[in-house]
Amino acid sequence: MKNDRLPLFCDIALAERIERAEAQLIAGASQAAGTREAGRGFVIPFAGGVASYAEQDSPFNKVAGLGFTGVPSADALDEVERAFAAHNAPVQVELANLADPAIGVLLTERDYRLVSFENVLGRTLTGEPERDMPPGVQVRHIGDDELDTWLAVVVEAVMHPDAEGLPQHEQFPRGALEQAERDLVSVPGAICYLALLDGAVAGAASMRMAEGVAQFGAATLPAYRRRGIQTALLSARVADAAAAGCDIAVVTTQPGSTSQHNVQRRGFDLLYTRAVLVKQP
Incomplete structure (x- = not known):
């Protein structure tokens, strides 16, 4: 990588x-959950984003993508809060720091509390990026019969996060997490990858493409961390996304985490931060 590369602004x-793509992804996963049990949850368009409740303990129970089409009305926010309260669930809002600041004022006035942050990083996609595969590492798309293997790797890795950086502010039961990941990769445009080290499954990743944005998610089994797995998975997806015509790839990480360090080493720049604000039912 050239040292004179300009950071992505x-x-x-x-x-x-990017936030619109995120809202679409959350809505798609939540709707997939709804097909398993009609009436279990909801997806409500909200202030340019989406308010989503998939099922109990789901990572998709949140408000995402809002803040770029104006401040929501009190009536609209009342509707969202009632919908979550009907499920005895907190309202979790993920608000980008480039969104309208007045929304943060509105939420804090209504007893939302800041509980955490997450970073969104990205890199431009041009030309034909090289595929960087460390020795012994292979990355490929999953086969038709490998979804369960992919899920097992992702869930095991997420249940054992790295200790560096800010800790995750929420944890999920294994069963809920597995079902959420299954719903996530059922969203149109999603692609699943496996990484193998010397023939053994070591990591897994996903990519979803929409509106020229390639959204990345990845996980490495604890026993295989710091052995080039994330480098290989990032490299493969960057090349695939560029070949598919996307102009930007994005990753969401915990601030100060190993994942953030890894993607920054691969040319991703910090774009903005989301504040996570929660109101209890």
């Missing part, structure tokens, strides 16, 4: 596009 328009 994220303006409000780019942040809005």
Whole structure:
């Protein structure tokens, strides 16, 4: 990588596009959960984003993507809060720091409390990026009969996060996490990858493409961490996303985490931060 590479600048328009893709992904996964049991949850368009409740203990129970089409009305926020309260669930809002600041004022006035942050990083996709495969590492798409293997790797890795950086502010039961990941990769545009080290399954990743944005998620089994697995998975997806015509790849990480360090080493720049605000039912 050249040392004179200019960092990617994220303006409000780019942040809005990324947040719109995120809201679409959350809505798609939540709707997939709804097909398993009609009436279990909801997806409500909200302030340019989406309010989603998939099922109990789901990572998709949140408000995402809002803040780029104006401040929501009190009536609209009342509707969202009632919908979550009907499930005895807190309202969790993920608010980008490039969104309208007045929304943060509105939420804090209504007893939302700041509980955490998460970082969104991205890199431009141009030309034909090289595939960087460390010795012994192979990355490929999953086969038709490998979804359960992919799920097992992701869930095991998420249940044992790295200790560096800010800790996750929420934890999920294994069964709920597995079902959520299954719903996530059922969203149109999603692709699943496996990484193998010397023939053994070591990591897993996903990529979802929408509106020129490639959204990345990945996990490495604890026994195989710091052995080039994330480098290989990132490299493969960057090349695939560029070949598919995407102009930007994005990753969400915990601030100060090993994952953030890894993606920054691979040319991703910090674009913006989301504040996580929660109101209890």
